[in-house]
Amino acid sequence: MPKVFEGYTVIELADRRNQFVGKVMADSGARVIQIEPVTGSDARFTGPFVNDQRDPDRCLDYWWFNTGKESLALDITRLPGQDLLRRLLATADVFVESTKPGTLAASGMDFATLSKANPKLVYASLTDFGQDGPLVDYVMNDAAHLAFGGQMGSTGYSEPKTTPIGGQGRQAFNMASVMMLHTITAALFEREMSGLGQHLDVSIHDCCAVCTERAVSYWMWYDEPFLRQTGQHAAPTYRTSNQMQAADGRYAIVTTPRFNQNSWVKMIDWMKEKGVAGELEEPQWMDEFYRAEQVRHGTAVADGIKRLIATETAEQVFLRGQGMGLPWVDIRRPEENLQYDHYKERGFWVDVQHDEIGKPVPYPKGFFLSDELNMRPERRAPHLGEHTRSILQRDLGLSTDQIEILTTTGVAR
Amino acid sequence: MTGPGLPPGFLNGVRIIDFSWYAVGPWGPRMLAPYGAEIIHIEPPHQPDDHRFDFRPARGINAKDQKVWAEEGSPPFYTGPYWNQLHNGKLAICLNTRHPEGMRLLHELIKKSDALVENFSGNVLDSWDLTWENLLKLNPALTYLSTAGFGHKGPWGGFRTFGPSAQAGSGLTYTSGLPGREPAGWGYSHMDIAGGWIGGLGLIMGLLQAKRTGKGVRVDYAVTEAAMALLGPYFLDFQVNGRGTDRPDFPPGNHSEWPGVAPHNTYRCAGIDRQGQDWWVFIAAETQEQFEALCDVMNKPELLTDPRFATNEARVKNQDVLDEIISTWTAPRRRYEVQDVLQSVGVIAVAVQGAEDRVDYDPQLRHREIYPVIQHPEIGEFEIEAFPPKMSRTPANNHLRSPLIREHTDYVFGELLGMSEKEIGEYREQGII
Numbered sequence: 001m002p003k004v005f006e007g008y009t010v011i012e013l014a015d016r017r018n019q020f021v022g023k024v025m026a027d028s029g030a031r032v033i034q035i036e037p038v039t040g041s042d043a044r045f046t047g048p049f050v051n052d053q054r055d056p057d058r059c060l061d062y063w064w065f066n067t068g069k070e071s072l073a074l075d076i077t078r079l080p081g082q083d084l085l086r087r088l089l090a091t092a093d094v095f096v097e098s099t100k101p102g103t104l105a106a107s108g109m110d111f112a113t114l115s116k117a118n119p120k121l122v123y124a125s126l127t128d129f130g131q132d133g134p135l136v137d138y139v140m141n142d143a144a145h146l147a148f149g150g151q152m153g154s155t156g157y158s159e160p161k162t163t164p165i166g167g168q169g170r171q172a173f174n175m176a177s178v179m180m181l182h183t184i185t186a187a188l189f190e191r192e193m194s195g196l197g198q199h200l201d202v203s204i205h206d207c208c209a210v211c212t213e214r215a216v217s218y219w220m221w222y223d224e225p226f227l228r229q230t231g232q233h234a235a236p237t238y239r240t241s242n243q244m245q246a247a248d249g250r251y252a253i254v255t256t257p258r259f260n261q262n263s264w265v266k267m268i269d270w271m272k273e274k275g276v277a278g279e280l281e282e283p284q285w286m287d288e289f290y291r292a293e294q295v296r297h298g299t300a301v302a303d304g305i306k307r308l309i310a311t312e313t314a315e316q317v318f319l320r321g322q323g324m325g326l327p328w329v330d331i332r333r334p335e336e337n338l339q340y341d342h343y344k345e346r347g348f349w350v351d352v353q354h355d356e357i358g359k360p361v362p363y364p365k366g367f368f369l370s371d372e373l374n375m376r377p378e379r380r381a382p383h384l385g386e387h388t389r390s391i392l393q394r395d396l397g398l399s400t401d402q403i404e405i406l407t408t409t410g411v412a413r
Numbered sequence: 414m415t416g417p418g419l420p421p422g423f424l425n426g427v428r429i430i431d432f433s434w435y436a437v438g439p440w441g442p443r444m445l446a447p448y449g450a451e452i453i454h455i456e457p458p459h460q461p462d463d464h465r466f467d468f469r470p471a472r473g474i475n476a477k478d479q480k481v482w483a484e485e486g487s488p489p490f491y492t493g494p495y496w497n498q499l500h501n502g503k504l505a506i507c508l509n510t511r512h513p514e515g516m517r518l519l520h521e522l523i524k525k526s527d528a529l530v531e532n533f534s535g536n537v538l539d540s541w542d543l544t545w546e547n548l549l550k551l552n553p554a555l556t557y558l559s560t561a562g563f564g565h566k567g568p569w570g571g572f573r574t575f576g577p578s579a580q581a582g583s584g585l586t587y588t589s590g591l592p593g594r595e596p597a598g599w600g601y602s603h604m605d606i607a608g609g610w611i612g613g614l615g616l617i618m619g620l621l622q623a624k625r626t627g628k629g630v631r632v633d634y635a636v637t638e639a640a641m642a643l644l645g646p647y648f649l650d651f652q653v654n655g656r657g658t659d660r661p662d663f664p665p666g667n668h669s670e671w672p673g674v675a676p677h678n679t680y681r682c683a684g685i686d687r688q689g690q691d692w693w694v695f696i697a698a699e700t701q702e703q704f705e706a707l708c709d710v711m712n713k714p715e716l717l718t719d720p721r722f723a724t725n726e727a728r729v730k731n732q733d734v735l736d737e738i739i740s741t742w743t744a745p746r747r748r749y750e751v752q753d754v755l756q757s758v759g760v761i762a763v764a765v766q767g768a769e770d771r772v773d774y775d776p777q778l779r780h781r782e783i784y785p786v787i788q789h790p791e792i793g794e795f796e797i798e799a800f801p802p803k804m805s806r807t808p809a810n811n812h813l814r815s816p817l818i819r820e821h822t823d824y825v826f827g828e829l830l831g832m833s834e835k836e837i838g839e840y841r842e843q844g845i846i
Contacts, residue, residue, distance in 0.1 A: 004622040028618070047671045048650045060653060061671055064645035111805070130803070133780035139703075139761050143667060143677065147695035148763040150771055152667075152679070154600030155589065160690040163679045164765050165597040166667055167589035174643045175607040178614055182444060183802040185617045190423040190448075190807055192624055199805035206801035209771050209778055213436070213601035217494035219768035220784075220796050225687045226600075226767065233577075234600035236688075242577060243595065251595060253581040318582075327562075327573040331596055333658045334584025334644045335651040337637075342569040348638055361652050367639045368615050369564055372622055372630040 003029025003374045008093040008188070011085070012069070013076075014041035015098040016142075016170070017204065018126045019065040020177035021184070022096055026068030027366055028375045030094070033391060034069045035076060035085060038413040040384045050357060057383040058356060066381035067352065067363070072392075073385035073413035080411045082107045087396055089114050093197075094122045094184055101131045111199040121197040122187045126180045130203030140204070145172035149208020154215055154226055154234035158241070164228060175211055176204040240302045243331070250314035251331040254321070256301050258292060266324040267308075276307035338362075350376050385413040416504050417824050420810040422449020427620065428526040430519075431455065431503060434462055436576060436602060437636060438532025438560050439499035440609025441616040446502025447800045447809030453522065453825055454503040454816065457510070458844055461818055464496040497787075497797050497815045505816035506825045508846055510541060515845045521830050523551045527623070528616060532560035535571040545631050556619030556630045560612045564635030574636065576602020583640030584647065587658065591666045604636050611639045646671065667695065668732060674699050675728035676707070679765060680740045682748040686767060693765040694748045696739060696755065701725065706758040711742045772796075782811070789814045822846065 006029035012022040014036040026032040034041070043065060044056035056062075075081045086109060089095055095114070097104065104110055111123040125131060128140040146152050146166035156164045180202045187198055210216070215234060218224050226234035231243020231253070244254045259267070268285075271277035279300060284290050295301050309317055314330035321328030337343055346369055351360035366375040392398040392412065406412040419425065424445055431454045433439040442452040456462050509515040523529060529548065531538060538544070538559070548555055559565055562574025562582070577598065580586045586598035612634050619630035641648070650656050658664075669677040677697040684692045698704040704725075708716045716722045716738070721731040728735055743751055748764040755762035764770065771778055778784065784796045799811040826832045826846060840846045 001622075001626055001628060004618050004625075045672065047673065048646070048654060048656070050653055052654070060649040061646040064649055129777055130781055133777045135777040138756050138763070139759055140763070141669075141677075141697055141699060141761055143669065144695050144697060144761050144763050147679065147693075147765045150766055150768065151599070151603075152693075152695070152765050153767040153770075156597050156600065157591075157594070160685070160688070163591075163667065163681075164693055165589055165591065166695075167585065167599060167603070168664055168670065169585075169588055169644050169647070171603070171607070171643060175610065178607065178610045179802055182610065182614045182617055183804060185614065185621055186423075186445075186448060187804060187807075189617065189621045189624060192621075193423065196806065198807065201803040201805070203781060203801065205777060206781055206783055206799075209775070209783055210798040210801055211603070211606045212768065213606060214495055215601065215768040216772060216784075216798055217498065219772055221494045225769055227688045228600055228690065230595065231598060232600075233602070243598070245595075251581075253578040253586070253598075255575070255578070322569070322572045325573060327575050327578050329562075329574060329578035329582040331581040331586050331598075332584055333587050334641065334647040335657045337582075337584065337641060338648070338651070342563060342567040343638070345567045346564060346635070346638070348641075357653065361649060364638070364641045364645055364648055366642050367611050367634070369566060369633040369635065369638070370615070370619075370631060372626075372628065373615070373618055373632060 001372050001374070004372075005030035009033070009091070010094040010096060011035065011088050011092045012096040013099065014043060016043045016046065017128075017173050018096050018098040018177060018180070019043055020174055021124070021126065021180050022069055023065050023067055024177075024181055024366070024375065025094070025184075027377050028373060032069040033072055033088065033387070034066065034382070035072050035074050036384070038073045038075050038385070038410060040073070044384065063381045064363070067377035068379045069382055070387035070391065071382035071385055072388050074388070075411050076107075078411055080406060080409075082109070084392070084396060085109065086114075089121065090117045092118070092121060093188070094124060096124045096126070096180075098126050101125075101127065101136055115197060119196055120191060122184060122191065122200065123197065124180055124184050124200045124202070126176055126202050126204070128203070129205050131201045135205075142170040142172045145204050145208050149205055150212040150215060151208060154212050154228060156228035158227070158229040158238055160227075172204055172208050176202060176207040179207050240299060244306050244309040246309050246314035246317055246330070247311055248313040252309060252314045252317040252328055253331060254305055254309055254317065254328045256295050256305060257327065258295070260325070261286075261288065263325045264291065267326070270320060270324070271304060271308050274308060274311040276304065276311060278304055278307070280304045352377050352380050354380055388412050416451040416453075416821065419451055420447075420449055420502075420813065422447070422810065423807050424448040424450035427451065427528075428453070429528040429530060429616075430522055430526050432529070432531035432533065433560075435532065436464075436495075436499060436605035437609045437612065438530065440606065441558055441560070441612040442503065442530050443499060443501055444610065444613035444800065445617065446813055447811060448807065449810075452503040453526075453821070454500055454505050455508050456505065456818070458507040458846070462496065462500070464499055465818065497789075500815045501797065502810070502813035503816055504821035504825065505819060506822055506846065507819050509844055512843070512845045514840065514843075516541065518826070518830060518846070520551055522825075523548065523555065525829065526552065526555070527620060528556040528558065530558045530616060534573050535561050535563075535565045549629050552629070554623050554627055554629055556616065556623050556632070558612060558616045558619060558632045558634060560634045560636065562636050564638065565633045576605035576608070579604045579608065579636040580640060583637045584644050584658075585640045588644065588647070588664050590664045592662050592664065596664075604640050607643075608636045608639055669697070672699075673729045674725055675732035676704075676735050676739055678732070678736050678739075680736070680743040682743050682751060683745050684747065687769070692748045694743055694751045695761075695763055695765060696743075696751070697761040699761065703760045704728070707755065707760050710754055710758060710760070711739070713738070713742075785811045787812050787814050791817065
C-alpha cells in the first residue's frame with residue numbers, strides 16, 4: 001500500500017514553528033520541498049551540532065525535524081525568487097508557511113491570489129497568533145507560548161514563591177504542528193470530494209490555550225484557580241503527590257487508583273514482603289468501600305505506597321506494579337528507552353543513513369505503528385541547497401545558464 | 414443517513430464507533446465532530462462515562478439536581494465540564510458487549526461504520542474476538558485506531574498508563590524542571606491532550622488512506638512513542654554525541670539550551686494571584702537588537718558594554734547574574750505592564766497566564782472566539798473551549814454540545830440498525846442496550 005501522503009507535493013517555507021508539519025508529511029510519503037534562505041534556515045543553527053561544531057548541515061535538531069525533505073535555497077525577498085516560488089505553488093498540493101500575516105500578500109502570494117492559479121491548493125498558515133487579532137504583532141518563541149498559553153501556569157512545584165516551569169523540546173510548536181497536520185489532512189480529505197483547496201489558519205496561542213485540561217473549565221464552572229504542585233496535576237488545593245522517590249533515588253509516577261480486589265491483595269503481599277504494610281494489613285482494608293473512602297479522604301494508602309516505593313528500584317516499581325495491573329511508570333530520561341525490548345520489538349528505532357558521520361543513526365520512528373500509514377523517516381534531512389539545482393532544472397525547467405545566473409546573483413544556492 | 418442534530422459538514426456520512434474513555438482516547442473522534450462526522454459514543458449500561466460526573470457537581474449550573482443524582486445513583490442526564498469538551502458533538506448509546514446479542518449489534522454497527530476507536534488496555538478487543546483480521550472480515554475498509562500507553566504490540570502491550578505515567582515513561586516528564594531538583598513534569602496530562610490530538614491525527618490519516626485506497630487501516634498508537642517523537646533531538650544528541658540528559662545542568666528550568674540564548678527565563682513581578690502564588694513574566698532576547706531594546710527599557714545601557722553581557726555567548730555564560738539584574742527590574746512592576754512595554758520595542762515578553770487570565774482578560778483569545786457559548790437542553794447556556802483550527806471554506810462548528818446519556822438510542826438502534834420500538838424495549842429490559 002502507498003504511504004498515506006504519497007502523491008502529494010508540499011511546499012514549506014522553513015521555520016522552527018512549522019518544520020514538524022513538513023517532517024511528518026515527508027515521513028508519511030509526501031514530497032516536501034523546503035524553501036529556505038540562501039544562508040540557511042534558522043533551524044539549522046539551533047544546535048546541538050555533531051561534535052558541537054556549528055555547521056548548518058550537522059545540526060541534530062534540524063536533522064530530526066527535516067527528515068525526507070528536499071532543500072531549495074532561494075531568496076524569496078527578491079523578485080526572481082518570488083517568481084520561482086509562485087511557479088512551484090501553481091502545481092503544489094499543500095503550502096505550509098508561518099510568516100507574519102500580510103507578509104506574503106505583499107508579493108502576491110496570499111491565499112486569494114494563489115488559489116486563482118491553483119484552486120486545489122491547501123494553504124496552511126501556522127503562526128503565533130493566527131491571521132487576525134490585537135496581538136498578531138507580538139514576538140514570541142516556544143517558551144513564551146507555554147507561558148502565555150497556560151502550560152507554565154499549571155506546571156512547577158508545590159511552592160507559591162517558586163517559578164512556574166515550561167517543558168523543554170519546543171512543545172508549543174509541536175502541539176500546534178500536530179493540530180495543523182490534522183487540519184491539513186482534513187482539508188485533503190475534503191478535497192477528495194470537492195476538488196478544492198482552502199486556507200487553514202492555526203494559531204499556536206489558540207492551541208496552547210485549549211491544552212491545559214481542566215484549568216479553564218474549573219475557572220468557568222467553579223471560579224476556582226489552580227495551584228501548581230510537584231508531581232501532581234495543578235488543582236484548587238494541594239494534593240498528595242503522584243511522584244514518589246524509589247530506593248535508587250529515581251522517581252516514579254504512582255497513583256492510588258480504585259484498586260480492584262486482585263490488585264490490592266497483590267500489592268499488600270508485596271508490601272508484606274518488604275515489611276512496610278503497616279496498618280494496611282488489617283482486615284478492614286479488604287473491604288472495597290472502606291478502601292475507596294480512605295483513598296478519597298485519608299493518606300494511609302498513599303503513605304503505604306510511598307513506603308513501598310522507597311524499598312524498590314524505580315524500574316521494579318514499574319515492572320512489578322504493571323504486573324499487578326497498576327498504571328505505575330518510572331520517570332525515565334528519554335535515552336533510557338533505547339535499551340528496552342518493547343520498543344525494539346515494535347520497530348520503533350529506524351536507521352537513517354548519515355554519510356556526514358559515516359554511519360546510520362537510529363531515529364524514533366514516529367507517532368504510529370501502522371503498516372497502512374507507514375509513517376517513518378526514509379531519508380536524512382537535506383543539506384543546505386542540496387536539491388536547488390535538480391528542482392530548478394526538473395521541476396521548473398531552467399537551463400544551466402539560468403541556474404548559473406541565479407546562483408551568481410545570490411538568488412539561489 | 415446522518416445522525417440527528419449533526420451540523421452540516423464535509424464529514425457528514427462518516428460514521429465512527431467510539432469506545433473511548435478517560436481523556437486521551439475521546440479526543441480523536443471529538444476532533445472530527447466539528448466537521449460533521451457521526452460519532453457514536455458507546456457506554457456500558459449502568460456504567461456512565463467517568464467524565465459525565467467530573468467528580469462533583471458544577472456550582473450554579475443545576476448543582477442541586479446533580480447532587481441528587483450522585484446520591485441516588487439515578488441515570489445522569491446532565492454533564493460535567495470536561496465531558497463537554499471530550500465528547501462534544503458525539504451521539505450516545507449504551508450497549509452491553511458482554512451479551513451475545515450486544516456483540517451482534519456491535520458487529521452490525523461495525524459493518525455500517527468507517528472507523529472504530531478505543532483506548533482500552535491492550536487485550537480487550539481481542540478478548541471480544543474482534544482481532545484486526547476479524548474486524549476486516551466485518552468491514553474491509555475500516556479504520557481502527559487503538560490507543561494505549563505502550564501500544565498493543567510488544568511485551569508491554571497489556572500495560573496500563575494514564576497521562577502522567579505515559580509522560581514519565583517517555584522522557585517528557587524528566588525534561589521539565591529546575592536543575593538539581595526533582596522533575597516538575599507537566600501540571601496536567603499533557604499527553605492526554607496533545608497525545609489525544611496525535612491520536613486524532615492517526616484517525617483522520619486512516620480515514621484519508623481508506624478513502625484513497627478502499628482498504629482498511631490499522632493504527633496501533635502507543636502514547637509513550639508519540640511523546641518520544643516529541644523529543645527527537647534528545648535521542649539524536651545521545652546517539653551521535655553520546656550526550657545524555659543525566660547532567661547537573663539538566664533540565665535547564667526556563668533557560669534555553671538549544672539554541673543557547675540569554676536572557677530567557679521567567680521573572681517575578683509585583684503581586685500575587687488568588688492562590689497566593691507569585692506573578693511572573695517570561696522574557697527572552699534572541700537577538701542582539703532585542704537585548705539592546707531590553708537594556709534601553711530597563712534604563713541599563715551599561716550592560717551593553719559589560720563584558721559579561723555584551724554578546725549572547727557571554728550572556729549565556731553569565732545568565733544567572735543577568736537574571737538577577739532583570740528580576741530586580743521586574744519585581745516592582747505589574748506583569749502586563751512589563752509585557753506591554755517590552756513587546757512595544759520588539760522584545761519577547763509575556764505574562765505567565767493562568768486560566769482566569771486567558772478566559773477573562775486575553776484580548777487575542779476573545780477576538781479568536783476561543784470560548785464560545787453553547788446551548789444545552791439540561792444545563793442551559795455555558796462556555797466551552799473551542800476547537801481552534803480555522804478552515805476558510807469548511808469551518809469547524811464550535812457550537813455543539815455533548816450528548817445526554819442514551820440520547821441517541823432510537824436513532825442508532827431504530828433508524829440505523831432497523832430495530833422496532835418493541836425490540837428496542839425488549840433489549841433494554843434484558844440489559845443489552
